[in-house]
Amino acid sequence: MAEKEHAISPARIARIGDEVKAACPRFDAKAFTREVLADLPRLELKARITRTSEALRSHLPGTAAEAVDILLRSLPPTPEAAGITNGSGLHIYSPHSDFVARYCRNSEDLEYALTALARFTQYFTAEDAVRYFLRDFPDETLKAVDRWARDSDFRVRRLASESTRPRLPGSIRVPLGVDVALAVLDQLYADSSRYVTTSVANHMHDIAFDDLDLVLATLTRWKLAGPAEEKEFDFIVRQALRTRLKTGHAAAYEFLGFPADPPVQLAPVHLEHTELRDGDTLAFAVDLSANASARLRVSYVISSTTQTGKLRQKVYFLKEAVTEAGQVLQLAKEHVVRSTATSTIRPGTYTLELQVNSRRFAPAEFHVVEG
Numbered sequence: 001m002a003e004k005e006h007a008i009s010p011a012r013i014a015r016i017g018d019e020v021k022a023a024c025p026r027f028d029a030k031a032f033t034r035e036v037l038a039d040l041p042r043l044e045l046k047a048r049i050t051r052t053s054e055a056l057r058s059h060l061p062g063t064a065a066e067a068v069d070i071l072l073r074s075l076p077p078t079p080e081a082a083g084i085t086n087g088s089g090l091h092i093y094s095p096h097s098d099f100v101a102r103y104c105r106n107s108e109d110l111e112y113a114l115t116a117l118a119r120f121t122q123y124f125t126a127e128d129a130v131r132y133f134l135r136d137f138p139d140e141t142l143k144a145v146d147r148w149a150r151d152s153d154f155r156v157r158r159l160a161s162e163s164t165r166p167r168l169p170g171s172i173r174v175p176l177g178v179d180v181a182l183a184v185l186d187q188l189y190a191d192s193s194r195y196v197t198t199s200v201a202n203h204m205h206d207i208a209f210d211d212l213d214l215v216l217a218t219l220t221r222w223k224l225a226g227p228a229e230e231k232e233f234d235f236i237v238r239q240a241l242r243t244r245l246k247t248g249h250a251a252a253y254e255f256l257g258f259p260a261d262p263p264v265q266l267a268p269v270h271l272e273h274t275e276l277r278d279g280d281t282l283a284f285a286v287d288l289s290a291n292a293s294a295r296l297r298v299s300y301v302i303s304s305t306t307q308t309g310k311l312r313q314k315v316y317f318l319k320e321a322v323t324e325a326g327q328v329l330q331l332a333k334e335h336v337v338r339s340t341a342t343s344t345i346r347p348g349t350y351t352l353e354l355q356v357n358s359r360r361f362a363p364a365e366f367h368v369v370e371g
Helices: 003-007 010-023 029-042 045-059 064-074 091-103 110-120 127-136 138-148 154-162 178-185 194-210 212-225 230-240 242-246 250-255
Strands: 264-266 281-290 294-305 311-323 328-336 348-356 364-368
Touching: 003 091, 010 029, 010 045, 010 064, 010 091, 029 045, 045 064, 045 091, 064 091, 064 110, 091 110, 091 127, 110 127, 110 138, 110 154, 127 138, 127 154, 138 154, 138 178, 154 178, 154 194, 178 194, 178 212, 194 212, 194 230, 194 242, 212 230, 212 250, 230 242, 242 250, 242 294, 264 348, 281 294, 281 348, 294 328, 311 328
Parallel strands: none
Antiparallel strands: 264 281, 281 328, 294 311, 294 348, 348 364
């Protein structure tokens, strides 16, 4: 089932109607459900959320703030009672925070709206809605974000980090200075919840696209400060630097204790087959010889040219090891060359390169032919 059909389904629309009617007997659940379902099949996920919140506004009585009060009262008493077993919640409750951003984003309702979002995020993560408030009311919203970072509920603490990310996928950009966001992360990087620290890591990953030096300096400062558990801090570091590691950025490797230019030699890469079809397995082997002791992180890079002539590279992790002088590592991998929903394998010339820390070695060439 497609994401949109599972996330905001006819059954879930009907459930929203039933829950709201239980909180507000005047609410016409049948008319609400009928109105949304008439449009649902042709809509993608975000449009389904919008259509649902629009229909809620049409059928809920009173002002927008009074309608939000009804939505709050319609929530099951706890996320667990709602059937929520993960950190992000159930999409059935995504229209609720959308409703707040759409109809209560004004100075009169601002404080109430932000309080409501902190409640709704416990049922479905509300960072997308918060970003519209950050854009229109940055100072007031940042005060709320600061409170959320110290909340007892891990989902609310995570909202503080996630809503202020520079590159939140699928959401608007917000004009926040990086220093503002880092003040939030300073409160969260040692959090006890992996759900929160994952957001911190992704937030730092966003910053690293524009200012890797700032990320490394911040990670160093956090490491020296000491409150984070070593395992959890290592998780944050690796997640924050994951793209920089893939692209072979020397400073990222050095920060993690991998020499940027490792003292190793590679024999020529051996390919079992140099002519493949979509769905075939690319099997390769190579010997790595160490000239001195070193920490190594080995990846392999498959490159091709797109239809528009752009270079396309995919980097895959292979192995981490600590070598001694004279040691030989025998590296091998079977990689299925297959089209996916987001990537099509087209006939043409491809290359395979081994990357050891930030250093790449001579490529081997193979060809994909028509199946």
